[in-house]
Amino acid sequence: MDVAAKKRLLREMLFARRFEERCYEAYVERKIGGFLHLYSGEEACAHGVLEAANIGSDYVITSYRDHIHAIKSGMDPKEVMAELYAKETGCCKGLGGSMHIFGVEHRFMGGYALVGGPFPLAAGLAKGIKMKGGSEICICFLGDAANNQGTFHESLNMAKIWNLPVLYVCENNLYGIGTRIDRSTAVVDQYKRVSGYDIPSEQVDGQDVEVVYAAAQKAINHVRSGKGPYFLELMTYRYRGHSMSDSNAYRAKDEERVWSKRDPIIMLRDRLVEAGEITEDDYKKMDDEILEDIENNVIKFSEESPEPSMDLLEKYVLAENDPWVHGGPK
Amino acid sequence: MANIMLWEAIRRAHDEEMTNDPLVICMGEDIGVAGGTYKATNGLYDKYGPERVIDTPISENGFTGLAIGASFIGVRPIVEIMSVNFAWLAMDQIFNTAAKVRYMSGGQLEAPVVIRSAGGTAHQLGAQHSARMEKVFMGIAGLRVVTPSNPKQAYGLLKSAVRCNDPVFINEHEIMYNMKGEVPDEEFFHPLEGSEVTRPGRDITLFGYNISVHWCLQAADILSKKHGIEAEVVDLYALNPLDREGIRNSVSKTHRAMIVEEAEAAVGVGSEVMAIINEECFYELDAPPGRVSAKNVPIPYNHTLEKAAIPNANDVVNAVLNMFGKNG
Numbered sequence: 001m002d003v004a005a006k007k008r009l010l011r012e013m014l015f016a017r018r019f020e021e022r023c024y025e026a027y028v029e030r031k032i033g034g035f036l037h038l039y040s041g042e043e044a045c046a047h048g049v050l051e052a053a054n055i056g057s058d059y060v061i062t063s064y065r066d067h068i069h070a071i072k073s074g075m076d077p078k079e080v081m082a083e084l085y086a087k088e089t090g091c092c093k094g095l096g097g098s099m100h101i102f103g104v105e106h107r108f109m110g111g112y113a114l115v116g117g118p119f120p121l122a123a124g125l126a127k128g129i130k131m132k133g134g135s136e137i138c139i140c141f142l143g144d145a146a147n148n149q150g151t152f153h154e155s156l157n158m159a160k161i162w163n164l165p166v167l168y169v170c171e172n173n174l175y176g177i178g179t180r181i182d183r184s185t186a187v188v189d190q191y192k193r194v195s196g197y198d199i200p201s202e203q204v205d206g207q208d209v210e211v212v213y214a215a216a217q218k219a220i221n222h223v224r225s226g227k228g229p230y231f232l233e234l235m236t237y238r239y240r241g242h243s244m245s246d247s248n249a250y251r252a253k254d255e256e257r258v259w260s261k262r263d264p265i266i267m268l269r270d271r272l273v274e275a276g277e278i279t280e281d282d283y284k285k286m287d288d289e290i291l292e293d294i295e296n297n298v299i300k301f302s303e304e305s306p307e308p309s310m311d312l313l314e315k316y317v318l319a320e321n322d323p324w325v326h327g328g329p330k
Numbered sequence: 331m332a333n334i335m336l337w338e339a340i341r342r343a344h345d346e347e348m349t350n351d352p353l354v355i356c357m358g359e360d361i362g363v364a365g366g367t368y369k370a371t372n373g374l375y376d377k378y379g380p381e382r383v384i385d386t387p388i389s390e391n392g393f394t395g396l397a398i399g400a401s402f403i404g405v406r407p408i409v410e411i412m413s414v415n416f417a418w419l420a421m422d423q424i425f426n427t428a429a430k431v432r433y434m435s436g437g438q439l440e441a442p443v444v445i446r447s448a449g450g451t452a453h454q455l456g457a458q459h460s461a462r463m464e465k466v467f468m469g470i471a472g473l474r475v476v477t478p479s480n481p482k483q484a485y486g487l488l489k490s491a492v493r494c495n496d497p498v499f500i501n502e503h504e505i506m507y508n509m510k511g512e513v514p515d516e517e518f519f520h521p522l523e524g525s526e527v528t529r530p531g532r533d534i535t536l537f538g539y540n541i542s543v544h545w546c547l548q549a550a551d552i553l554s555k556k557h558g559i560e561a562e563v564v565d566l567y568a569l570n571p572l573d574r575e576g577i578r579n580s581v582s583k584t585h586r587a588m589i590v591e592e593a594e595a596a597v598g599v600g601s602e603v604m605a606i607i608n609e610e611c612f613y614e615l616d617a618p619p620g621r622v623s624a625k626n627v628p629i630p631y632n633h634t635l636e637k638a639a640i641p642n643a644n645d646v647v648n649a650v651l652n653m654f655g656k657n658g
Contacts (some may be wrong), residue, residue, distance in 0.1 A: 022336070096435060109439070112427065120395025120396045120398075124399020131382075131400070158389065158396055316433040322494050324493040
């Protein structure tokens with residue numbers, strides 16, 4: 001990875017962190033409703049993997065912790081934040097919410113709120129790619145706890161027997177909601193569980209974006225070359241609770257301290273500073289610019305956007321004017 | 331016009347749609363090499379190959395979800411779930427994804443997937459292979475539910491379901507696959523909404539769907555010949571959305587209604603049709619609407635008990651006679 005890419009990733013990851021922190025504030029101010037699952041601490045996962053993907057061409061699908069995957073997939077942070085604000089300018093016109101961010105024109109195929117739900121959907125997207133003869137792949141991001149759903153096993157099995165171009169990325173943040181992985185899961189190393197399906201897998205440091213990027217390149221090359229599915233486990237940590245309604249009381253302060261020393265943004269920043277590529281002041285300036293951008297553009301846009309029109313309430317339930325409902329085109 | 335079995339009608343619809351569009355695929359347990367439990371995909375594996383006629387592992391939620399994901403980008407999957415009892419396992423993907431994805435994405439994505447599944451009481455299949463589930467599916471916003479009562483409908487409903495951009499659940503019946511009926515030789519697309527007056531009458535409307543249409547027709551025949559009651563039979567081939575207008579029109583004409591279903595009464599087709607009658611044409615009624623349903627039990631294995639658990643034409647006749655104050 002060249003220096004320019006590292007600097008850009010530093011900015012993108014810092015933007016992601018500030019975006020999520022601003023979501024937190026907006027939630028506390030009751031500007032955002034429902035459930036809100038923040039990605040702070042895990043930034044290197046989405047950024048490292050998608051940096052190695054063909055953004056806008058490869059299909060991306062994920063869970064409800066989806067804001068940052070959406071933005072890294074090319075979506076405008078304004079339409080993501082406006083969705084959280086439940087405004088008509090939101091990517092889903094205020095019908096989706098935090099857990100259901102969609103940006104289909106960027107091939108961001110959505111955030112889904114049933115744990116493990118996207119596993120078979122990703123295999124299906126890969127099946128679609130294969131049928132249409134494309135060179136794209138599907139990348140599915142899910143947390144470690146999703147692997148205790150049946151869909152994990154069913155989908156890995158199908159992806160393998162049908163040799164589907166799908167990369168499953170496991171963001172292992174050690175907790176399924178509030179239950180630590182060793183209390184819920186017989187085999188805590190998730191990459192080992194995949195061996196039962198004869199799918200190649202690897203576990204790497206999910207806090208180091210360069211490590212994630214290198215592992216993702218290898219994984220994506222495997223999938224794109226027609227060799228079938230691949231499973232990449234990224235060891236990471238979320239700073240906030242599972243969602244905003246989570247008191248986060250179940251984690252030891254010592255554990256949090258250890259992981260905070262491996263912050264993906266700080267690690268990359270320090271590396272660039274040590275190499276003389278940026279200064280502390282450059283970083284501070286970047287941060288100020290990001291904060292200003294979020295406030296003056298993203299938040300302002302969301303605040304000023306209109307509420308969805310009542311016409312939307314019943315609009316997208318069934319297809320509009322579908323001739324096949326009435327016996328075909330006349 | 332060919333007189334063919336219901337499975338042949340379904341097979342023909344598959345074949346035509348797969349020829350028409352290379353992105354139409356079908357998948358399910360044993361549907362390929364083995365030709366399908368109900369022969370509905372017989373021979374298609376040899377004709378279209380394993381990429382399009384897919385024998386799945388026994389993973390209902392997994393393969394239904396896979397079909398839904400593929401449908402996001404232009405594939406038109408026809409999923410066969412061998413028994414509707416197994417469709418419970420796929421409920422998460424049907425309910426949480428297929429039915430909701432257009433809405434929650436603000437119109438960006440849709441899931442034009444067809445799910446066919448056989449339900450109902452057959453020949454001593456026991457509690458876990460005999461249930462009906464249409465009552466569950468028809469209550470889901472965003473999911474169309476249709477249910478054929480004859481080969482012509484089975485053919486035409488599947489054809490339209492494949493082309494429609496909504497997810498469509500087709501509720502078939504275990505013991506109706508060998509039923510014969512006329513199917514037009516020319517290509518034909520059956521509407522996915524509406525209802526059909528199968529037998530006109532003036533004294534009472536018998537509402538049926540799928541197998542219960544046949545009980546209604548038999549009952550109407552007996553009522554006419556033996557009791558001088560002319561029953562109209564309305565085939566509710568679309569269960570979601572239900573045909574409010576068709577229900578209103580018929581009840582406004584006959585002023586009486588009996589709903590006949592194979593499933594347990596609670597929260598079922600009968601309750602919903604009654605609610606629609608109340609909302610649409612309550613003051614047209616000469617008598618409270620009635621319903622003929624299964625006993626409120628899991629389906630027993632013993633043949634005599636099994637037969638007693640579900641209604642038949644005589645039950646319909648008796649219920650109608652009671653409504654008219656004539657003891658059957």
